[in-house]
Amino acid sequence: MRRVSRLSQVAVAVASLALAASACGKTSSEASKEEGGKEKDSGTSSSYKGKGIGLAYDIGGQGDQSFNDAAYAGYSKAREEFKIGGVDMEPGDGESSADKVQRLEQLAKQGYDPVIGVGFVYAPAVAAAAKKFPDTTFGIIDDNTVKADNVAGLVFHEEQGSYLAGVAAAKASKAEHIGFVGGVDIPLIHKFEAGYVQGAKSVNPKIKIEKRYLTEKPEEGGFSSPDKGQNAASGQIEAGADVIYHAAGLSGQGVIQEVGSQKKWAIGVDSDQYKQKALAKYKQYILGSALKDVGGAVYDLAKSVVEGKPMKGEQRYDLGSGRVGFSDSNPRYTAMKDVVAAVEKAKKDIVSGKVKVKTVP
Known part of the structure; x- marks a missing residue:
């Protein structure tokens, strides 16, 4: 059974986010908080006003030892390096497209930026949420079909x-x-x-x-x-x-x-x-x-938002970029x-x- 909270320092959920989780997937980590429920100082430049990264997993969720876990690694690295909060959410069993839309919109409404859908199945949901929240940067892994000024399609060779x-x-x-x-x-x-x-x-x-x-x-x-x-x-x-x-x-x-x-x-x-x-x-x-390197793409997008220069449009990674390769461990x-x-x-x-x-x- 997956843990409800992986990275929080106290087990206090944001009420409205928990409500969304019960409707359209489990919340697997809440924004990092200090004792007393206050947000940590982000340690980032004053230009970043977001609450942290919102990550929505694909089928299989965290623990797949592959695609979703790679995304989580990038999410964790960005949170640690930029000292920002974050929430990563599991997909619900047999969920509908409307559930995905609700999940992404709730993350954006709570102030998470960027909000990232892990997998091409999020394309319709990203399109809908990005339109409703134009000031939030959205990312989608493995899809470049969503055309909007606040959407980055993170795709690979x-x-x-x-x-x-x-x-x-x-x-x-x-x-x-x-x-x-x-x-x-x-x-x-x-x-x-x-x-x-x-x-x-x-x-x-x-x-x-x-x-x-x-x-x-x-x-x-x-x-x-x-x-x-x-x-x-x-x-x-x-x-x-x-x-x-x-x-x-x-x-x-x-x-x-x-x-x-x-x-x-x-x-x-x-x-x-x-x-x-x-x-x-x-x-x-x-x-x-x-x-x-799905994690690297997640990290890249988070970094661009924190630095005030959000990536947008197709971002395609290949062997030359170092985000594609073959391991020799x-x-x-x-x-x-x-x-x-x-x-x-x-x-x-x-x-x-x-x-x-x-x-x-």
Whole structure:
């Protein structure tokens, strides 16, 4: 069960925010307060008048060891560095679009700035809330369709990090047979597949690649069902794959657990999954992770608002920016000099423009 308050110094909730939480999702941390209920001195420049960061999680919520946890890391870093408050809110089970709108509007009404929706599912809600609160900066991860002067679309070249994952998988595979597990069959996750397949085939054009999407729609649990991920990975291993890359959020825990238990190679996504406590039992089998620095994007947006120069419009991160990449935390990976060299060469070729990575399978 998730904690109701992770960062507050006292367990005093803002009444109206708690009311919103009961209607459209759990509040997982309240604005930092001093004893007696007073706000801390922000320690920021006098130009920043906000109450802190408002963060609304995607499906799976905090604890997914991937996408949402990456956002939380950036949220925490910004709060600590800029000495500002913040509230991070969980999605409700089976919630409607109206619930998302209410959540974002309540955060803005309470004075949080920026207010960030973690995931493309927040696009309609961000559009509605941004229109109602033009003086608040809104951010949305993985979407650039909301066009407003107070909205920043924080998007990534996921296909580039996935290309590196494909290179690593093909070089590490002894069976010349690898796998891909996508959480939901949507264009965003197709980018991960496209890059992965292209990267693998750049190493071995004849490599065999298993592909599986867990669900057709997000609400069907593709990003939040470790059991579905485990079953998909089991099938791909049975078919002969010895390296499996997932882009499946919380469902990816099941992928990694199954792959690790079978002593094959897993490749994580978004966060450096080798370092995650929930996966410590299997970390020696995590070859690496295709990094997508969602936390860095959250931090960047918060910094821009605190400094009085809010980001707006599309903000796209790539390998060159350092917000996309491939982790090398596992000593077993760094000992594979041929794999490391191939990944580094691929990275340089993408950054230089020599290699163009596909976004569609």
